[in-house]
Amino acid sequence: MNMMKMGCSVGPIRKSISNQFSPASGALSKELFGLRFKNPVGLAAGFDKNALYLTELEALGFGFVEIGTVTPKPQAGNDKPRLFRLPKDKALINRMGFNNDGVQVVAQRLKEWREKQSAIGSKKLPIHPGSEELIIGGNIGKNKVTPNEDAWKDYEICFRALFDCVDYFVVNVSSPNTPGLRELQEKDSLRKILSHLQTINQQESGEEINRRPKPILLKIAPDLTPQQIDDVIDLAMEIKLDGLVATNTTISRELLQTTGQELETIGAGGLSGAPVRKRATEIVSYIHEKTRGQLPVIASGGIFTAADAKEKLAAGASLVQVWTGFVYEGPGIVKNICNGLTAR
Numbered sequence: 243m244n245m246m247k248m249g250c251s252v253g254p255i256r257k258s259i260s261n262q263f264s265p266a267s268g269a270l271s272k273e274l275f276g277l278r279f280k281n282p283v284g285l286a287a288g289f290d291k292n293a294l295y296l297t298e299l300e301a302l303g304f305g306f307v308e309i310g311t312v313t314p315k316p317q318a319g320n321d322k323p324r325l326f327r328l329p330k331d332k333a334l335i336n337r338m339g340f341n342n343d344g345v346q347v348v349a350q351r352l353k354e355w356r357e358k359q360s361a362i363g364s365k366k367l368p369i370h371p372g373s374e375e376l377i378i379g380g381n382i383g384k385n386k387v388t389p390n391e392d393a394w395k396d397y398e399i400c401f402r403a404l405f406d407c408v409d410y411f412v413v414n415v416s417s418p419n420t421p422g423l424r425e426l427q428e429k430d431s432l433r434k435i436l437s438h439l440q441t442i443n444q445q446e447s448g449e450e451i452n453r454r455p456k457p458i459l460l461k462i463a464p465d466l467t468p469q470q471i472d473d474v475i476d477l478a479m480e481i482k483l484d485g486l487v488a489t490n491t492t493i494s495r496e497l498l499q500t501t502g503q504e505l506e507t508i509g510a511g512g513l514s515g516a517p518v519r520k521r522a523t524e525i526v527s528y529i530h531e532k533t534r535g536q537l538p539v540i541a542s543g544g545i546f547t548a549a550d551a552k553e554k555l556a557a558g559a560s561l562v563q564v565w566t567g568f569v570y571e572g573p574g575i576v577k578n579i580c581n582g583l584t585a586r
Contacts, residue, residue: 246298256301263573264303265580271374274538274560275457275484277409280374281305282583283551283576286487286542286563287381287412287461288336292343293351300376303576308563309348310381311414314399316344317385320419326508327569330499332546333515334566335508336491337419340383345403352378352407380408381461383417390422394435401439405446411456413439416463416490418512424463429473436460437481457484464489464521464543471525475532485538485560486529489522515566519544523557530558546571548582555583 250256270281284306285299293309300307319341326335342348359375382400384393397413404411413435415426426432439458447455460483462474478486491512495505498517522543529539541559545551546567554562568575 243295243298246301247295250298250301256297260301260303263301263577265577266584267374269584270305270580272561275410276454277377277457278374279305279377279561281576281580282555282561283579284308284377284379284540284561284563285568286565287311287379287414288338289565289568291338291341293348293355293378296355296376296378302573303580304376305576306377306379306409306561308379308381308412309352309408310342310412311340311383311417312342312345312348312380312400312404313340313383313385314345314388314396314403315385316347317341324511326511328498328500328504328513328515331515331517332566332570333498333500333513333517334569335511335513337509337511339386339419340417345382345400349403349407352404356407377409378407379410379412380404381412381414383414383420384423384426386420390425390431393426393431394438397435397439398442401442402446405456408456410459410484411439412459412461412487414461414490416461418463418491418493418510427463427466427470427474429477432460432474432477433481436477436483440481459483459485459487459540461487461490462525464492464518464525465494466525468528471528472532475529475537478537479533483537485540487540487542487563488525488529489518489543492518492521494521514543515570516544516546519550519553523553526554526559527557545579546575548579548585551579551583 272279285304287308287310320337320339324337384396388396443455447453491514526541538560540561541554542563545564551562
């Protein structure tokens with residue numbers, strides 16, 4: 243990515259990269275949440291945690307990029323090594339621990355990026371519905387040291403700081419790498435966080451003309467029980483969430499080709515990639531059927547090819563996100579998926 247950054251700092255090289263890797267525009271554009279996505283393939287949170295590579299990722303053709311997870315205060319994350327490849331399974335295990343520069347630094351970086359894009363004439367500020375530029379999502383979380391009873395305060399700090407910097411928000415309570423975080427997926431804890439953010443959303447958007455409420459989505463774990471998923475759906479419909487992201491990484495280690503000894507050596511962390519594909523698709527389908535398509539879903543989990551993306555879209559997803567697939571398939575993944583989606 244640093245090599246990409248060097249290349250993309252030179253206009254002709256950036257254009258060459260974009261010409262090589264970006265899919266044809268127009269055919270796959272989609273409007274969702276009042277935003278125009280130039281294609282349905284996004285990059286999930288956890289890759290560009292600090293909004294350092296937006297220009298480079300745009301050159302690779304992504305329709306949207308989710309930055310973060312961002313927390314109020316900067317934090318170093320868990321001890322290294324904390325990211326492991328499982329090539330036999332086309333999977334990764336990570337226990338990054340929300341390492342990020344903190345919301346103030348990330349917000350400033352986003353503002354400067356938007357200003358720079360505007361200055362060179364390729365974008366207008368703010369991004370209006372109907373434009374087909376890169377959509378930026380803000381994935382927000384809590385600091386490790388913040389007790390769960392005060393978690394709502396951390397989400398508020400991040401929401402306010404990023405309100406004018408991102409196009410939509412994703413509330414992350416489903417990472418397995420922050421102790422106790424997944425307890426916030428319980429209905430009462432979730433209601434406190436999400437209903438508070440919705441209240442702020444209306445306040446923030448009402449303060450200035452043309453300042454619209456931001457879409458708020460919730461990212462859920464693949465390890466939830468059917469009852470827990472039902473609770474999430476009920477709450478999402480009750481407080482009018484804009485959608486769900488399904489799913490985050492799993493703590494399961496079932497049906498892996500990687501040996502038990504290798505897994506024991508690696509230790510704890512969230513598993514992503516091909517082993518999560520089936521479960522993530524099942525959850526997308528369940529949500530779609532349960533809500534009769536009224537609650538949009540961004541699908542994430544095991545997407546490497548156009549066939550994988552088609553599976554998620556057929557299950558009811560509105561958009562898809564890659565992460566582990568990007569690592570294994572390389573910079574051509576967006577173009578390859580989009581070409582496959584448009585092929586007859």
